[in-house]
Amino acid sequence: MNQPHVLIIEDDEHINNIIYDVLQKENFLCTQAFSGSEGKMHVHRQLYDLIILDLMLPGLSGEAFMDELRTKLMYDTPVIVLSAKEKLDHKLHLFDLGADDYVTKPFEVEELLARVNVHIKRNAKSELHASYRHKNLVFDSETRSVMIHQTVLNLTRQEYKIIELLVKNPTRVFTKQDLYELAWDEIYMGEDKTITVHISNIRHKIRQYDKENYIDTVWGIGFRLSK
Incomplete structure (x- = not known):
């Protein structure tokens, strides 16, 4: 698979740098953020394979960031939470918010690395067999195909x-x-x-088989999947 991209959101510079160095040595591509607000900016502009998230963050708390990620952006990116809080009800609350894993501070970097690898491999495996449907369009990750009404579209890589x-x-x-x-x-x-x-070409190829609109232009901003 491609080099996995991990976002590290941790305001403690020393801890952030330790995680960054360990993951870099294991051939992960890493982006560092030192506040919840900075982390939010990154996820609005980039897709990540995994996020390591501290909770006590300046600007935007880890819980608020999680809400942004799961309920507003609707991202299913795996999230490993770092926290000094050990109570069961707190952990359960984080899982309810959408966390995938939990590591209690202080932690051993070997344990964190092992958990990162588990989630990266699990996510890559699920992505390999995932299919997505929107109206009459079916995107299949396993066959790397896009179909309209069971007809495979001839698409460029981009x-x-x-x-x-x-x-x-x-x-x-x-x-x-x-x-x-x-x-x-x-x-x-x-x-x-x-x-x-490229958007125009995609629309043209789809319209040969379906007159529905699949890509909306958001004027002054960009493009999104149609509603």
């Missing part, structure tokens, strides 16, 4: 990636920069017509 981003994040509005950097894996250098042309 067109496929754009549809993948939209169907996996049905409530998110993607800017042109978001789509370019995620689908091309390159830095967006400014306004151009690349994304607009």
